[in-house]
Amino acid sequence: MLELYLLLAVMLAAALVASETRNLLAAAVALGLVGFSVAIMFILAQAPDLAIVQIVVETLTVVFFTAVILRTTDVDTTVTQGLKMETAMFVAAFLAFGGLFLALIIGVLQEIPRFGEPVMRIAQEYVQLGLERTGAANIVSAIILDFRGYDTLGEATVLFTAVVGVLTVMRLASRKKPGEF
Amino acid sequence: MRGMSLIVQVMTGLLAGILLLYGGYIILHGHLTPGGGFAGGVLVAAALILVSLAFGAVEQVERREYILSSIFESSGGLLFLGLAVAGYLAADYFFRNAGLFYIGRPLELVSGGIIPLANIAIGLKVGAGLFAIFLALGASRFVMKE
Amino acid sequence: MIPYLACVLLFLIGLYVVISKRNLIKIVIGFSLIEYAVNLFFALVGFKKGALAPIITQPEQVRMGVARNFVDPVPQALVLTAIVIGLSTTALMLSLAMRLYEKYKTFDISEIRRLKG
Numbered sequence: 001m002l003e004l005y006l007l008l009a010v011m012l013a014a015a016l017v018a019s020e021t022r023n024l025l026a027a028a029v030a031l032g033l034v035g036f037s038v039a040i041m042f043i044l045a046q047a048p049d050l051a052i053v054q055i056v057v058e059t060l061t062v063v064f065f066t067a068v069i070l071r072t073t074d075v076d077t078t079v080t081q082g083l084k085m086e087t088a089m090f091v092a093a094f095l096a097f098g099g100l101f102l103a104l105i106i107g108v109l110q111e112i113p114r115f116g117e118p119v120m121r122i123a124q125e126y127v128q129l130g131l132e133r134t135g136a137a138n139i140v141s142a143i144i145l146d147f148r149g150y151d152t153l154g155e156a157t158v159l160f161t162a163v164v165g166v167l168t169v170m171r172l173a174s175r176k177k178p179g180e181f
Numbered sequence: 182m183r184g185m186s187l188i189v190q191v192m193t194g195l196l197a198g199i200l201l202l203y204g205g206y207i208i209l210h211g212h213l214t215p216g217g218g219f220a221g222g223v224l225v226a227a228a229l230i231l232v233s234l235a236f237g238a239v240e241q242v243e244r245r246e247y248i249l250s251s252i253f254e255s256s257g258g259l260l261f262l263g264l265a266v267a268g269y270l271a272a273d274y275f276f277r278n279a280g281l282f283y284i285g286r287p288l289e290l291v292s293g294g295i296i297p298l299a300n301i302a303i304g305l306k307v308g309a310g311l312f313a314i315f316l317a318l319g320a321s322r323f324v325m326k327e
Numbered sequence: 328m329i330p331y332l333a334c335v336l337l338f339l340i341g342l343y344v345v346i347s348k349r350n351l352i353k354i355v356i357g358f359s360l361i362e363y364a365v366n367l368f369f370a371l372v373g374f375k376k377g378a379l380a381p382i383i384t385q386p387e388q389v390r391m392g393v394a395r396n397f398v399d400p401v402p403q404a405l406v407l408t409a410i411v412i413g414l415s416t417t418a419l420m421l422s423l424a425m426r427l428y429e430k431y432k433t434f435d436i437s438e439i440r441r442l443k444g
């Protein structure tokens with residue numbers, strides 16, 4: 001399990017870089033590093049389906065960020081050099097909140113099954129009957145498209161809404177001439 | 182958008198077909214091996230985006246690709262909904278699989294009833310939808326710098 | 328326990344970015360970080376020590392009881408769709424940010440607020 005802990009450390013460090021760097025392209029690349037470490041952790045957690053999706057999706061995420069940043073600006077003008085009083089006070093307040101949140105969440109995590117020993121009441125039935133009832137050897141496919149087909153239909157609707165939203169937002173102003181808003 | 186250098190274009194020509202083939206393989210074998218409509222659809226979109234970035238296109242071609250991918254996205258969604266409704270009309274409930282579609286023997290390519298068909302529908306939907314998003318975000322008429 | 332806590336820490340970093348940064352692209356990055364934290368948490372909840380990926384390679388495996396040694400497939404099925412949805416919602420947020428930049432020529436939300444009207 002050592003590799004899992006190393007990857008978690010890399011992930012947290014990359015997330016901090018993504019939040020604090022001044023160059024937006026560097027932030028997008030650091031976000032890609034977080035996503036790829038998550039992909040490797042999916043493999044370690046025995047989830048090859050998720051790993052395949054996560055690797056390709058992460059690549060496309062970085063491509064989308066780069067497409068937007070290259071068309072606009074890559075300097076984060078809100079990051080100022082030197083420590084300001086306002087920022088320091090905000091960070092202190094957030095650290096206090098985060099500490100409280102962590103203390104509460106540790107209490108919650110005591111209640112759920114420990115890491116590495118899941119309770120598989122529903123899953124046991126899916127695993128036993130999946131091949132026989134649906135003919136799919138990949139149990140994850142059998143769940144998303146057969147046992148929980150409604151769920152996937154809802155997700156497909158959300159995807160459709162998001163795509164239509166992007167197309168609408170990007171189309172609205174293109175009818176006007178450039179320079180006229 | 183503008184294309185890239187000759188080296189990139191030659192490499193893209195060699196790779197894009199293999200990438201598309203791999204995406205199709207992942208979609209069609211979704212019920213046997215890791216993968217499925219979501220993974221394969223994103224791979225197909227990545228292959229299309231690679232070609233689009235390397236070779237570039239004039240605005241008319243981009244507009245046509247944009248319309249075509251919207252049509253493919255909607256038809257993928259309709260196909261998935263149609264599969265669900267077919268179970269309702271022909272049998273008694275939504276997403277009816279066993280008893281209505283051909284289940285076949287385990288671990289064969291043509292088996293699993295509704296699952297490969299739904300994988301194809303979702304692959305179409307995800308691939309075309311993400312390519313349409315890329316075209317909308319990266320199209321040449323939205324260049325704002327300079 | 329420690330992997331769960333790391334997920335919570337990643338969630339907190341994302342929350343910090345969303346509520347403290349004033350750059351729109353940074354805020355979108357914060358939402359992506361939160362999404363990764365939740366996805367990873369789900370995948371780790373289903374993990375079982377020494378178990379196999381939930382894919383049957385021989386039809387006899389179900390009868391032989393190998394199927395009892397699989398990781399939990401239900402959280403994986405939930406996350407699989409959520410990853411792709413996350414990409415499309417990120418793209419939606421990015422397109423809104425791009426439109427705002429086109430109108431105000433800045434990503435700074437305090438500037439955008441001042442320039443209103």
